[in-house]
Amino acid sequence: MSDTIVAPPANASAGKKTARQQAVSIARRMGLTGNDNNSSNAVAHRADQRLKNLEDQKQLNIEAILKMAINLAGNAVNKELDADWQFQFCQMAEQIHNSSMQQLWAQILATEISMPGSFSLRALETLKSMTQREAILFSRAVATSVQLNQEPSRKLLTGVRREAGLGGFSAAKQESINLSGLGLPYSNILLLKDLGLIYGTELETGRLPKAKMLLKCQDQNLPFTPKNNRLRLRYYRFTQVGDELSRLITEPANQEACKAISSTLATHFFQG
Template sequence: MEIKDIAGISEPLKKLIEVISQGIGTLSNPYLIKKNAEARAHEIKVISEAIKGSQNNLQQIVYEHGQVSLLSLEDRTIGLDERVQQRVEFKEQKRQMNIESVTQMAAQHLDEENEVSKVDVDKDWTSRFFNYVEDISNEEMQGLWARILAGEVKEPKSFSLRTLQVLRNLSKEEAQTFSKVAQYAIKAGNDAFLLQGNNSEILDKYDIGFNEMALLKELDLLHSGDLVNHSLIRYEQDCSVAYLFGEKVVVVYKKANSPQKDIPIILFTTVGKQLLKLIKSKPNFSYLQHFAEEVNDNGISTKYGEVLEVCGSEIKHTNPLIEIPSL
């Protein structure tokens, strides 16, 4: 389905509408409008409260024309076929509301974008996404799924089917643990890792314990291997390497022919790296200082600055860079 000449709708939102139409087969443009979404959210809240209040006395719930009414089962005998139909209808209505909630959030994210990739979102990916998201009712988790949908619309192949599968089975508490640990992710090129250092207690200083690390390894978000090093190899000329720490960049300067430097790290998996795109990390500045202490050596020094823009592998930052003070 190609969307053309829709007044007032940006290119990113047009592409989102195309993806939605491919995923669920039907399209209702108004629910992408914030005002209407807020009204739907109010209706959902009223319905959920009515359902919660009716559980003890087993009343039937009727929702028509924006009104919720309760009918006692004592007033009416409901046959098996009708009870099955009501259960199926309630289940599907809840799923539809989940989908609409996620797509509305995604629309808000894309409304801030000026352009998106011309590449189409894979139809199998779209189908899998909506099959999963229809059963996501927690608002916080819906927010993660919305950002994935917006990210995939903006740049297809940003999130793999494997990542969708992992996220589908992620609980709210597990997602919160990942978000906490992801604050300390260091990005360099195609790699993302945590600083373990020669002092294995570094992460403990930031309240990241063994159980949390073990959980993320079990969830396939961190690699389970313990003996992993990030190496600053020997070059015959001066060189520099940039590392992203959220909104800050640390540049490591290495003089020609200085010895190789190995830094013990914990690597994020491919799935973990993709989910990092959903997290805005803000590590403590002391974490940068720990990194500098691990790296600084004869012929190696570090400086930092504020990130202005990241374009692929190019990092634009403030100048001049500043020396990292010792702990």
């Protein structure tokens, strides 16, 4: 005798579901009750109903995204969207159910209409594969990243290295920024790498000239001037896809990151 799929008692924590409640919800969406007839006709009927529910949900998803995009789009006259890009966008966007993620997809469409070529299909594929948790992690990485002078690519600074001076009068020295303390432990760096958002190898600039440089940390500008010409910055660099998707992030700069960067560079740079 099979069990009927009934909703278990509500969890005491408002708004939260037990694992069993979630499993029941999924089963019901698939058309199961617990006392299901397994005849070929009954199975075919449930399959048809499941496919209809799926198509209905896809339609609701794309409609929600389009409505948000309409509200975000301006009145500038631009070229028509690339037909292939538009088709691929709709194919992917219809699978986005989470409202927060739908907002990101609406931003992409509105931006692409205003500035064609802003988002590649590879960037769309990457975003489609991301969970909300991964999107939150990426937002944190963007808020912690900097842009050096006029360079468009974002960087997660990991520290600064000073080369030894001629004749050994000045020893080599290295200062590190604790990314883990800023909410980006190495496991998160690896995850961002696996998602194709940053390069996994730590990189280093060439020797920095003794000239004023600007580190842009989201909405903040941090001016620095190297005290000598033997300094190099170390960092993880965002990929092209990471840079494209970072345009969607409006989160303000991570203040703790700005302080950590300023503190780490203070020994080797004049500030201001």
